[in-house]
Amino acid sequence: MTAPMDVPSSAPEAQPGAVLTGAGGSIQGRSLRQIAWLRLKRDRVAMAGGVVVAVLVLAALAAGVLDKLFGLIPTTAFNQDLIDPDLQIPKGAFGGISLAHPLGIEPTSGRDLLARIFAGSWISLLIAFLATMLSVVIGTLMGVVAGYFGGWVDTLISRLMDVFLAFPLLVFALALAGVVPDNAFGLSGDVLRIALLIFIIGFFNWPYIGRIIRGQTLSLREREFVDAAKSLGARQPYILFRELLPNLAAPILVYSTLLIPTNILFEAALSFLGVGVRPPTPTWGGMLSDAAHYYQIDPEFMLVPGLAIFVTVLAFNLFGDGLRDALDPRAR
Amino acid sequence: MDELLTVSGLEKHFPVRRGLLQRRTGAVKAVDGLDFTVNSGETLALVGESGCGKTTTGRLLTRLLAPSAGRIEFEGRDITHLSTAALRPLRRDIQMIFQDPYSSLNPRHTVGTIVGAPYRLQKVQTPQGTKRAVQDLLELVGLNPEHYNRYPHEFSGGQRQRIGIARTLALKPKLIVADEPVSALDVSIQAQVVNLLEDLQNELGLTYVMIAHDLSVVRHMSDRVAVMYLGKIVELAERTALYERPMHPYTVALLSAVPIPDPRRREGRERIRLTGDVPSPLNPPPACRFHTRCWKAQDKCRTVEPPLLELAPGHQTACHYPENPPT
Ligand SMILES: Nc1ncnc2c1ncn2[C@@H]1O[C@H](COP(=O)(O)OP(=O)(O)OP(=O)(O)O)[C@@H](O)[C@H]1O
Ligand code: SF4
Ligand SMILES: [Mg+2]
Numbered sequence: 001m002t003a004p005m006d007v008p009s010s011a012p013e014a015q016p017g018a019v020l021t022g023a024g025g026s027i028q029g030r031s032l033r034q035i036a037w038l039r040l041k042r043d044r045v046a047m048a049g050g051v052v053v054a055v056l057v058l059a060a061l062a063a064g065v066l067d068k069l070f071g072l073i074p075t076t077a078f079n080q081d082l083i084d085p086d087l088q089i090p091k092g093a094f095g096g097i098s099l100a101h102p103l104g105i106e107p108t109s110g111r112d113l114l115a116r117i118f119a120g121s122w123i124s125l126l127i128a129f130l131a132t133m134l135s136v137v138i139g140t141l142m143g144v145v146a147g148y149f150g151g152w153v154d155t156l157i158s159r160l161m162d163v164f165l166a167f168p169l170l171v172f173a174l175a176l177a178g179v180v181p182d183n184a185f186g187l188s189g190d191v192l193r194i195a196l197l198i199f200i201i202g203f204f205n206w207p208y209i210g211r212i213i214r215g216q217t218l219s220l221r222e223r224e225f226v227d228a229a230k231s232l233g234a235r236q237p238y239i240l241f242r243e244l245l246p247n248l249a250a251p252i253l254v255y256s257t258l259l260i261p262t263n264i265l266f267e268a269a270l271s272f273l274g275v276g277v278r279p280p281t282p283t284w285g286g287m288l289s290d291a292a293h294y295y296q297i298d299p300e301f302m303l304v305p306g307l308a309i310f311v312t313v314l315a316f317n318l319f320g321d322g323l324r325d326a327l328d329p330r331a332r
Numbered sequence: 333m334d335e336l337l338t339v340s341g342l343e344k345h346f347p348v349r350r351g352l353l354q355r356r357t358g359a360v361k362a363v364d365g366l367d368f369t370v371n372s373g374e375t376l377a378l379v380g381e382s383g384c385g386k387t388t389t390g391r392l393l394t395r396l397l398a399p400s401a402g403r404i405e406f407e408g409r410d411i412t413h414l415s416t417a418a419l420r421p422l423r424r425d426i427q428m429i430f431q432d433p434y435s436s437l438n439p440r441h442t443v444g445t446i447v448g449a450p451y452r453l454q455k456v457q458t459p460q461g462t463k464r465a466v467q468d469l470l471e472l473v474g475l476n477p478e479h480y481n482r483y484p485h486e487f488s489g490g491q492r493q494r495i496g497i498a499r500t501l502a503l504k505p506k507l508i509v510a511d512e513p514v515s516a517l518d519v520s521i522q523a524q525v526v527n528l529l530e531d532l533q534n535e536l537g538l539t540y541v542m543i544a545h546d547l548s549v550v551r552h553m554s555d556r557v558a559v560m561y562l563g564k565i566v567e568l569a570e571r572t573a574l575y576e577r578p579m580h581p582y583t584v585a586l587l588s589a590v591p592i593p594d595p596r597r598r599e600g601r602e603r604i605r606l607t608g609d610v611p612s613p614l615n616p617p618p619a620c621r622f623h624t625r626c627w628k629a630q631d632k633c634r635t636v637e638p639p640l641l642e643l644a645p646g647h648q649t650a651c652h653y654p655e656n657p658p659t
Binding site: 223249 | 453503
């Protein structure tokens, strides 16, 4: 008999799926997770995306936390002395880039763009993350239940997915965001807008992941380890959450990293259309919308939030794709 | 000998549904009327070609599937229609070894979790604690107890099957249904696993229903052999009788495919090649199901179904024109 395959057990553990795998308690051996991590490390492009993602997340956290605690980011400093009083655009070349304002300043108001991009990253990522989590939780539950139980349960959930997918989400979002008052559900101001965006974006996106999880569950439930659990008298929650769910950690993780950039774009679009978080709170979409008024005389203003969105979305997508390849069982 | 398991008229028909309305258009007669008993401490082999309903039979015996008709008695108790909840305590007594060691172990669980699952699911306390009990089981099936924390993908096929066997043994079952336990393994490893199963039987007094797709694998470890064809038993006999004086033409054909180590005996025998494919269980041939491939088939075979009769003591055959008829 052959000796067990040798993989160095000291491999650093990313454990991104640890929350989802949950089962098993004290897992030590060399898991598939570690193998995936080794493969991911070799993928330069994905790792570059991952590093950018990590930096962005840290920056957003810093922007959120530090600013809340110490008011470090001068988003409300109106540098009127740097604005050309006639044209209302920043003095100097490239939108007023200087040592003090590395990305330049906003036309008319004179606010520092770097500070606003920073502050905006906090809101963008927060909404995208939480909306993704909402979609993933609903989608996973619905997908597992549909795939495992089949029959009329599956038919019902699948039709529900079709309904949600056929839903004119953007129109609905515009309408809903327009009619919700400034105080609702005991929330108000930015918090209410953020909660609303998370709900709209998250609640209507679950069928995408739902379908993927349903498909995976359909093939997983035919595996003999499910029969083995049944023949030991396992109850259905055990089979769903202890046997099946850990095997779905990989697609859940991959799909989450790929859904985040989509949600960033969607949030930006809503903010651009003026139904997102309200000014003066900075958002990338909102800045882009402001920049649209100046694109002929101050194109640099548009470039900054545009690039922020582009780089973030690209980084998440590259990382997500790499993760998918690393976790792909067929490449094993 | 005590009868541990009695099966009569066992059937499993899978409905075939077509179209938008999922109307029932027919049925796959995977298992179509089985009668047999399994005695305490013996090994009954269930042999037949792919698709003849062996796995389905095994899953019926372990009540992973509900029978369409017939009756299953375990230790004299009717378990045919027991509910999932009522079956739970019975699960300790009837266990299954699965065909594919690559799909029967959850890739995301450690060996310790897999082999310890029976204790946790059945809430069984072992005097030495679950971890120690699992390590004892690993040792019993010839694995290193230190490998408790490893994952299935770190093991070879043969080792994986041993992990599956350890899980099966955890609750000290009275009956083990082994579904082609070695067919997915390298030939060189098959014998080791078969020997392990034999040793375990001697040591623990186990009763096996051993499923196999050819007669060579079970030759040495079975006490009695049932040959299946398209959901029915065509011949059931003591091992020696079946291997030396097979009566059903299908058994004869299967046996002629078994390699004989002794060249002198090999000479006298002609190799019978079965022509044609196994017909679909969706629409099996009428009367004798084997008549489309049988070289002895007559008109009667196409119109009158041969009953499973005891032609010699303990030797049942379903054929109008049996080979080696008793004199
Ligand atoms: N759940 C199911 N639904 C419909 N048909 C099924 C189902 N399970 C099995 N069958 C059919 O029943 C027949 C018998 O299948 P079974 O798996 O019992 O055969 P087998 O003898 O174990 O074959 P193998 O040697 O390939 O494992 C096959 O034709 C199969 O397609
Ligand atoms: S009954 Fe006829 S067809 Fe069937 S096995 Fe016997 S001889 Fe062959
Ligand atoms: Mg089978």
